[in-house]
Amino acid sequence: MxxxxxxxxxxxxDAGFSLFLRKAFIKAMGYSDDALNRPFVGITDTYxxxxxxxxxxxxxxxxxxxxxxxxxxxxxxxxxxxxxxxxAHPTSMFLRNLMAMDTEEMARAQPMDALVIIGxxxxxxxxxxxxxxxxxxxxxxxxxxPMVVGHHKGEVLGACTDCRRLWGQHRAGEMxxxxxxxxxxxxAPSVGTCMVMGTAxxxxxxxxxxxxxxxxxxxxxxxxxxxxxxxxxxGSVAARMAQAGGPRPSEIVTPAAIRNAAVVMQAIGxxxxxxxxxxxxxxxxxxxxxxxxxxxxxxxxxxxxxLKPSGDHYMEHFHHAGxxxxxMQNLGSALDLSAMNVNGQTLGEIAAxxxxxxxxxxxxxRANPIRTEGxxxxxxxxxxxxGAVIKHSAATPAxxxxxxxxxxxxxxxxxxxxxxxxxxxxxxxxxxxLRNAGxxxxxxxPEAGYLPIPKKLARAGVKDMVRISDxxxxxxxxxxxxxxITPESAVGxxxxxxxxxxMITLDVAARSIHLHVETAELERRRAEWVPPTHLTEPSRxxxxxxxxxxxxxxxxxxxxxx
Numbered sequence: 001m002x003x004x005x006x007x008x009x010x011x012x013x014d015a016g017f018s019l020f021l022r023k024a025f026i027k028a029m030g031y032s033d034d035a036l037n038r039p040f041v042g043i044t045d046t047y048x049x050x051x052x053x054x055x056x057x058x059x060x061x062x063x064x065x066x067x068x069x070x071x072x073x074x075x076x077x078x079x080x081x082x083x084x085x086x087x088a089h090p091t092s093m094f095l096r097n098l099m100a101m102d103t104e105e106m107a108r109a110q111p112m113d114a115l116v117i118i119g120x121x122x123x124x125x126x127x128x129x130x131x132x133x134x135x136x137x138x139x140x141x142x143x144x145x146p147m148v149v150g151h152h153k154g155e156v157l158g159a160c161t162d163c164r165r166l167w168g169q170h171r172a173g174e175m176x177x178x179x180x181x182x183x184x185x186x187x188a189p190s191v192g193t194c195m196v197m198g199t200a201x202x203x204x205x206x207x208x209x210x211x212x213x214x215x216x217x218x219x220x221x222x223x224x225x226x227x228x229x230x231x232x233x234x235g236s237v238a239a240r241m242a243q244a245g246g247p248r249p250s251e252i253v254t255p256a257a258i259r260n261a262a263v264v265m266q267a268i269g270x271x272x273x274x275x276x277x278x279x280x281x282x283x284x285x286x287x288x289x290x291x292x293x294x295x296x297x298x299x300x301x302x303x304x305x306x307l308k309p310s311g312d313h314y315m316e317h318f319h320h321a322g323x324x325x326x327x328m329q330n331l332g333s334a335l336d337l338s339a340m341n342v343n344g345q346t347l348g349e350i351a352a353x354x355x356x357x358x359x360x361x362x363x364x365x366r367a368n369p370i371r372t373e374g375x376x377x378x379x380x381x382x383x384x385x386x387g388a389v390i391k392h393s394a395a396t397p398a399x400x401x402x403x404x405x406x407x408x409x410x411x412x413x414x415x416x417x418x419x420x421x422x423x424x425x426x427x428x429x430x431x432x433x434l435r436n437a438g439x440x441x442x443x444x445x446p447e448a449g450y451l452p453i454p455k456k457l458a459r460a461g462v463k464d465m466v467r468i469s470d471x472x473x474x475x476x477x478x479x480x481x482x483x484x485i486t487p488e489s490a491v492g493x494x495x496x497x498x499x500x501x502x503m504i505t506l507d508v509a510a511r512s513i514h515l516h517v518e519t520a521e522l523e524r525r526r527a528e529w530v531p532p533t534h535l536t537e538p539s540r541x542x543x544x545x546x547x548x549x550x551x552x553x554x555x556x557x558x559x560x561x562x
Contacts, residue, residue, distance in 0.1 A: 042112030055191030067235025094444030103131030120144030192222025266374025269310030271475020280556030298374030386486030438488025
């Protein structure tokens with residue numbers, strides 16, 4: 001098998017000349033024949049000045065290179081797109097598939113025998129894994145790790161659950177401008193991803209459970225020396241995989257691994273985004289994805305990790321309590337412990353070796369769960385024929401069975417303009433409805449599902465309401481919020497037919513979301529419906545590709561041709 005510098009030669013019509021030319025140019029950087037004759041390990045560089053989550057990537061790259069060279073292979077660093085959640089317009093989700101394509105095509109185009117993925121911010125890891133699954137080179141994942149906690153007036157703070165909670169207090173007039181500015185400087189005290197169980201932490205835990213990363217990789221805080229050592233070890237493993245030609249992702253990401261990821265997602269109180277990303281990753285394999293599996297697991301697997309927003313603690317506490325290996329030990333038979341990881345260990349072996357931390361209360365046993373069911377439920381009904389999701393572990397229990405009057409916002413812009421209008425006709429038991437915020441409708445399916453409580457209700461003490469949309473929600477958010485309604489309103493889904501004053505029933509126990517409007521009336525409304533103007537106007541470039549090819553949330557919002 002061809003390896004290293006001889007692999008994937010540029011097409012000049014003369015293989016000998018192609019290799020001669022490649023070596024001539026790479027030697028301009030000072031490489032020796034000894035270096036070039038070794039297997040190549042490609043290392044993704046996702047660092048950017050726009051991406052504070054990835055601020056430790058340069059240090060991780062150096063550690064990976066050290067590990068690769070100590071194991072006898074040649075490290076080759078190459079850049080890819082870098083996406084940060086709060087710096088990407090219109091949304092990071094809009095760019096996830098572009099990053100997946102970038103990762104896939106650069107891994108195909110350049111000679112490498114193994115691939116090291118370094119990433120973390122919400123859409124980065126799923127994008128990279130999607131690309132890696134399509135390429136099927138031996139691959140190991142290194143999350144950048146969560147940031148450490150902040151502090152304010154004796155209270156522990158975490159981005160971004162506490163960002164939302166404290167901003168809500170500011171909106172309600174409970175925190176003045178001067179104090180919210182002080183809080184702003186204390187919420188994110190280091191580089192790394194959010195230190196709560198948001199999407200970044202959810203994906204890191206799922207990928208570790210899936211077997212694509214080394215044990216403890218999901219939870220080590222970004223600034224800790226332990227993460228540097230893990231990166232070096234990952235580099236050594238990557239070198240061995242490059243020399244051996246495996247294992248490949250297709251050997252690791254089996255149906256059992258996909259299910260294990262879903263089990264862990266439910267048990268950690270994970271982000272609803274994890275469902276979309278797991279669907280996208282699973283659909284890059286021959287095994288596919290079944291949304292019903294997620295709900296079935298949620299009925300049987302309890303929430304065991306006491307982390308915000310479903311609990312009280314933060315990622316560094318999860319790490320010091322034993323991390324994902326200890327969680328897997330406590331989950332036991334809920335997982336397929338025979339599944340393998342990239343280092344040749346079974347999950348059973350990893351779980352058996354988990355650290356026992358006396359007195360820790362972050363990772364519960366199945367006999368003493370945070371919640372008896374998993375974090376998320378899948379809903380169906382005439383409002384969501386293709387399904388919808390709710391993170392009921394972070395919802396208000398009294399609202400999980402609720403009938404209310406619809407207060408409809410046509411778009412994110414409409415919601416932003418009107419939600420705080422003192423004249424808005426809204427009451428605490430109403431249901432806020434946002435449409436045209438899905439994959440095509442926004443476009444980009446923004447994290448707008450966390451509709452703010454109208455200011456006049458917030459100032460009256462209302463903390464939560466039922467909110468329904470075809471948008472996504474940050475994993476750091478909380479509340480009784482129904483998301484990912486499929487099909488989305490912009491492609492003719494029933495959400496686009498809801499009118500102000502319609503009655504809607506949410507019944508999480510029955511897994512139902514129902515619009516109380518007669519079928520004949522819905523058909524009359526359907527005949528009057530028109531799509532958003534941006535779907536009928538000419539577009540170009542990536543936007544045109546995206547609008548033409550993006551699938552619905554139940555399919556992972558991947559491109560149909562991928």
